Amino acid sequence: MRLKARLQREWRFLRGLNRTLGRVKSIAPDSDNLICDDLQAAVERWRERPAITFEGRTVTYAEMDAIANRFAHWAKGLGIRRGQTVALFMPNRLEYFCVWYGLSKIGVVTALINNQLAGLPLAHCLNISQANHVVVDSETSPVFEAARPLLERTLQQWVLGPVHGDQRDLVQALKSCSMLPPDRSVREDMKARDTALLIFTSGTTGLPKAARITHVRAQLYMRGFAGSTGAKASDRIYVSLPLYHATGGLCALGAALLNGGSVVLRRKFSASHFWEEVLAEGCTMFVYIGELCRYLVNAPEHPDEARHKIRLAFGNGLRPDVWPELKRRFRIPEILEFYGSTEGNVSLFNFDGREGAIGRAPKWLRKRFNVRLIQFDVETEQPIRGTDGFCIECGPGQVGECIGRIGGDARTDYTGYVDKAASEKKVLRDVFEKGDRWFATGDLMKSDSDGYLYFIDRIGDTFRWKGENVSTNEVAERLQAVPGVKEVNVYGVEVAGADGRAGMAALVVGPEFDLKAFGEHVARELPSYAQPLFLRLLPEMQTTGTFKVRKIDLVSDGFDPAKIKGPLFFHDPKRGYVKLTKAVFEKIAAGAVKV
Template sequence: MNMQPTAVTAAGLAPARSAPARPSVAKSWLKAIELTARIEQTPHRLLADVIADHAAATPHRDAIVSEHESLSYAELAARIDRYARWAVSIGVAKGDTVSLLMPNRPDYLAAWLGITRVGGVVALINTQLVGASLAHCVDLAQSKHIIVAHDLADAFDSARAHLTTSPRLWRHGGARDETSIERARAAELPAARPPREVTIDDLALLIYTSGTTGLPKAARVTHRRVMSWAGWFAGLIDATSDDRMYDCLPMYHSVGGVVAPGSLLMAGGSVVIAEKFSASRFWDDIVRWDCTLFQYIGELCRYLLQAPASPRETQHRLRLVCGNGLRGDVWEAFQARFAIPRILEFYAATEGNFSLYNVEGEPGAIGRIPSFLAHRFPAAIVKFDIDTGQPLRDADGRCIRCAPGEAGEAIGRIGEADSRGGRFDGYTSAAESEKKVLRDVFAPGDSWFRTGDLMLQDAKGFFRFVDRIGDTFRWKGENVAASEVTEVIAACPGVIEASVYGVSVPHADGRAGMAALVVGDDFDPAALHRYLADRLPPFARPLFIRLSHALEITGTFKPKKQELIDAGFDPGIVTDPLYVADADGYVPLDRERYARIAAGEFRL
């Protein structure tokens, strides 16, 4: 199916059209509640079934639009069914895992929707991973099969030597041989989907999160979670069949791969998929595809603000943008420059058991919980001890709630998705799941999910994000586990000791990676740069290097990081040699380069 771009005027610009009036905040909440209530009433109805119903009612309506291929609802439903029958034909049993390593494209959605429809579980693999990190994620899923896109074959090949499992390889695209998924799907397949009992309680996806320490963990995402995400967001953004959502976020993440497309497919609208974010192409795409919505992360908004003015940046029909991580100091400038009518900021974690929604558009806030929904989102902020890494307890051993304006760790009550709290489905590892549970919090026997995030609640009841707890820091929209990066660096020739941490950078969201190293005489910064490029994705490679004579440690042999973090990469404070990464490798960080970074003139 060919998607025709919006007609343009003689000046080359699509005329701006006013967005239709939208319901009040209360009505948005009520619509979300209504949609999610249906999920419990029809436990055998999955997202693939919703799409099939739209295909029956409006077969020719655009479901997925992209540069290279677009699918109507009838075509998407047929492709989902083809993947479902393929999964059955190769012996994927209920509960078996299939890893998916594929860039953003329509088949990404069709593949996981089809495989999970017949009871398979799909592990959504980060396409930026290589080598041992990629192998770890595949092994963690205990995959029986892996689908690898032709353009990511080299990345998978780099992981082969590190694999401890032996998933059967299926290549997507490129030459057709015995490992080609297209060839297998073209073969004789079962005539119809077998009558397997798959419900919203069954596992659908594994989505990876780095958590607070260690290598990535695989969060368990049930069909109930998929449907709830899709239903909540469809309701809160008041999605209709006339809407088009622009999605340029990675589809291996829960937001880009489930929330954004799921909410529009739930409503019968269209999802416009871009393979990756491009600041220079962004507004051309928004106007070309006549989008009414787009999904963001905070970094994306900042990049757009820093980009040169585009004649199309206000010639759009956007009515709302939705996402997370939009800083308060960026919010109003972003909304004003690009003529965004409404911003819906939210807070959620893939494995978390509660979410926050800033439906009112309060700049810098991540949301608040309406009083009539407090029983469905039981959340609290408790006092946190930085030294122990645990919430503080009173004389009776109970956690202490923070006062308004006081920062602490945000936690969510664990229950059965009813008035007692939200579900926590955990990770594939029971031990890792237990680390996220806080017990005997306010009463004997209660249990709460630890977000690992410091927040505060202002006088109006809005939650505001403060920082991440522990070693994990966020850069370029990705969580970076310091311990994983440390392990990779420590194995580099010439490195004796390493400590990795995040540092704040002017004019940038999140924290950039920095490594304090003790090195030998054979250490070569250029060799380290090449070494890391082969083993870590770009967002995880430290931007700054500090060469120290020794690293201070605690009594339990853990590196002391707070002083390193406080000193940062300022050569006026740090007397140790400093380096910064540029396009050619690590170069000395002198006062001139530091001044350019501080002014936002040095490309990181």
């Protein structure tokens, strides 16, 4: 039976790998076939099929294309030339994808701005986009107005909704624009290596950076998931992730639209409405970010949660403790976990469903993957190099940084950020031989003897305390198991006179949370060096639009009662977790309390 199960796993792995590679093998950076050409071919093949459903309205492929063409002619009429940028600052809505699809037909770049941003972070993204025009709706227009004084240039605001002052009415402007595709000559001499989109990093530890998404990279996302998911024309994919990010806006849309399927789009994720909408719309797949799945398993039982037609959930960041519960409770036959970064060149898929793994790169297919793990010093945050000056590859079970070899083909190319200096910081040179170049993901992983890779933590999130490396991700998983703990954010804080950083955990808890029981669980489940020295209770966790937890503000606050209004605790070796008062804080800061 073991041999049979292993052969079945290998078959599923190879089937998924071949499906994916089969869809991307013809992509080339010097090709004149752009992402809009891929989409146009899908439109011509499935013109009358439903493409996108949003809030009760459904458009066919032909209607979707007509909307996109109007946006293309609108920009062309304004004299916006290829290579120039238009900023798109809106929540999920029917027109969202059509905007950038249409602009790509005339070679114009679309900057996909996180609609959760406001103030300085919003102005920062608009400034680095170098856009002269911004598309908004009635929800985001007031937010843009508030950020205007922080802008370095004047942006013309185009509103899909009511206008006032110097705002321009985009609804009215589009009415006079042609629904026919613009002439291909407008993008003559363009290549797939040219920029199609700007997608911004989530900004969990600082201001977002703009990743340059070329046409070839967009094709890799969209074609890759059209293959890896095995989606068909009969599939309906539920998308509640934001379209300004690659997982929802490229991976999920590619899986549906390049196979003749349809997208059921929601403005934003809602755990309470998720299953009833999935059932009502006849969805067969959904796309996730790990935290979305955790919200689902933590939600009360829903009458529709096992009555659906979902055959596949795909996404990234699914926690090992959530994975089996997601499958069991909601009766989901298959989960496709993947790993990738917006700006990088490393892509991994867990085609055969090994729980907890983010992907697989077996030794016998080593040459087909550009992925390696190298030994890494978390204290200096630098790769460990041997006496010969080269990096040292990790063996099975060793934790190291994941890197991707930079080559000249579509799959190994590295386009990086708009900021060239930021791009260069992510490149490692002379890794295994003189002159080679590798993209540093900034992620720590480990592999097993079968080539499965497991995510450990982000570099910078792993810290050193009492001579040991502490993974915030692994500690958070242990703390999450305590009754009453709803959300966890673990990070390291500096303590005067101490080497390294001490562990601190921010918790969102329910009424059943018991501090004494929590302390007993920590003492039982974690080694002494990994036990959080400080605790902070929060009413809610601050997250990015893609559900990633923000740490920068928490790290900045540290464990100072003067900066923190809510409950704050210190781990006393004899009494367990006790309230952290100003007097205790001052003793710790003065080195009078041993930590």
